[in-house]
Amino acid sequence: MNLKMIIFLFAFLAAFNQSVIAEESERVQTLDTIVVSAQKDDDFVFQTGDVDLEETPAFFSLIKRDQFEGKIESLADVIEKEAGVQVNQAGGLGSYSVISLRGSTSEQVMIYLDGIL
Numbered sequence: 744m745n746l747k748m749i750i751f752l753f754a755f756l757a758a759f760n761q762s763v764i765a766e767e768s769e770r771v772q773t774l775d776t777i778v779v780s781a782q783k784d785d786d787f788v789f790q791t792g793d794v795d796l797e798e799t800p801a802f803f804s805l806i807k808r809d810q811f812e813g814k815i816e817s818l819a820d821v822i823e824k825e826a827g828v829q830v831n832q833a834g835g836l837g838s839y840s841v842i843s844l845r846g847s848t849s850e851q852v853m854i855y856l857d858g859i860l
Contacts, residue, residue, distance in 0.1 A: 804825050811821050819840050823830040827845040832838055841849040 819830040829843045
């Protein structure tokens, strides 16, 4: 019985101590106001497939037509030649395919053909 009482007191003090620490660490800081402004360029027309390669904040591969023209039978054949790409086909030509990049799942992968998802 004495051991149960010691364990109960220890657990109670540990839980109480955590709530006191949490109350002490809650401090609110007010930051300065930031103003964001932009200006529209009426002359710029964005078209499907337009990508500024130097401004893209992600890893990507750009595959040009002359790299594969006349050498492949499907889009999967083109994509699986890139490093870190795995293409698993569920059947023959024209069947459903699952694409994985560098260990990611197929839900995390986006493939654009001529700028269209």
